[in-house]
Amino acid sequence: MNRYTNKVALLTGVASGIGRATARRLAAEGACVFGLDIDQTGLAETEAEITSAGQQMSGRVTDIRSVQECRAAAEACVATYGGIDVLGNIAGIANQRHVHQVTEEDWDLMNDINLKGVFFLTQAALPHIIEREGNIINIASNAGLMGQAYTVPYCATKGAVVNMTKALAMEFVKHPIRINAIAPGGVDTSLTANFKVLEDADYSLMARYTGARPSTQPEQIASLFAFLASEEAQNIHGSIVSSDGGLTAE
């Protein structure tokens, strides 16, 4: 079944990891993907891969930290494909620091990408989502649901994404649109591959957020995204769906 025929998906973070896998999956199910990323090379790779398979994708280099760029990207998506059915806020960054090491720049960078960018792209896309009776999926994290040592700013942004999702869901509960989040556990992407664990980390603290199951592939998150953003999930609104191999069950 092609659940996304005639649907337009505006996705961030499509140059890598979960964003790329989601772009592939939705395009394979018939979507026109309007993909954003700050990484021009990775973005071009994703676009070339999808279009050479005869599927629809158009990439646009965008830094979601800029409100102006978020607005321009949403408008460009509408100009290219005629509207927006699905918004996927996927781009994000993560790192480990002791609290005393976190600089103002570290804090601002993480907040601007993981939180501010998500809010302002959502704000720009909402009128179009409402017009098409579409839906929004934010990628949160298990870190938005648990306290995790050495990732205080990351946990703060992801906790904020969780509650922002619920607050948006309530503000728009009388509109025929849906707003949800996915909270992945460890996923094999460049985010995890480049994750530098502190040299003096206390592993007993880290063990609390290290899953018993191996980390998953980004395609698994993409398959959940493809279900959740489809008409099959019509009664799911304001939900935070964990896909973490049991990490947050304990």
Add this chain to the structure above:
Amino acid sequence: MSQATGTAYESDRYVGKVAAVTGVASGMGRCIALRLASEGATVFGMDINAEGLHQVAAEAAALAGAGGTITTRVTDIAEPAQCRAAIAECVDQHGRLDVLGNIAAVSWMKNTADVTTEDWRQMFAINVDGTYFMCQAALPHILASEGNIINIASNAAFMGCAYLVPYCATKGAVVQMTRALATEFVKEPIRINAIAPGGTDTPMNRDYQLADNTDYKLLKRSMAFRPLDKPEHVAALFAFLASAEAANIHGAIINADSGMTAT
């Protein structure tokens, strides 16, 4: 399966799979049984209501789709011995068990003063004991097939609902049972999850009678903004969650309530 290759959703996800499902005579259980059968499953459907079981089996026989079937067994899940006997019969008949769906439950609204000992025990026997002993009986077979279990909880597990005190308590128990089982079996290649629906258009919901002298102000948060959900949507989520598409989802409680618990 399609998730590895990123290709489109297919409707034959359950060909060769055996699913034991409770509560199939009505509402969500019926929709889940029919949905899984339409995707190719061999469904072993259980309920206390023999008449409803006949009907769903007949409906399944008329299904087009991927060639699944529904066989049924009258079972009172409040009796642990019947849970064990039913699962044994399912495996005897079909040779394996891939998916267990614990859907059957009861609910009613009463003032706390009016709840009898018998009322309380009966609701726990069905909603909690029935779910637990089905899991216990099925687990060896689920381990053998590397399958999965889905329990149906409720929005009532996450809200304090006036006049639904025993029901809230049973559904909170189902949530915590699901998470605890998920942790106990986290090193095994099986999955255990729950779905927490909101108000859904089934006989259970339609037949609710308000408690005597209900204070409507106390039901504020239960008054949903969106219309009642359709049981078919719970079935669609079930069919996704129990499939290989959801291989990383374990120990999760998925709210499907049109925003009820977002606030």
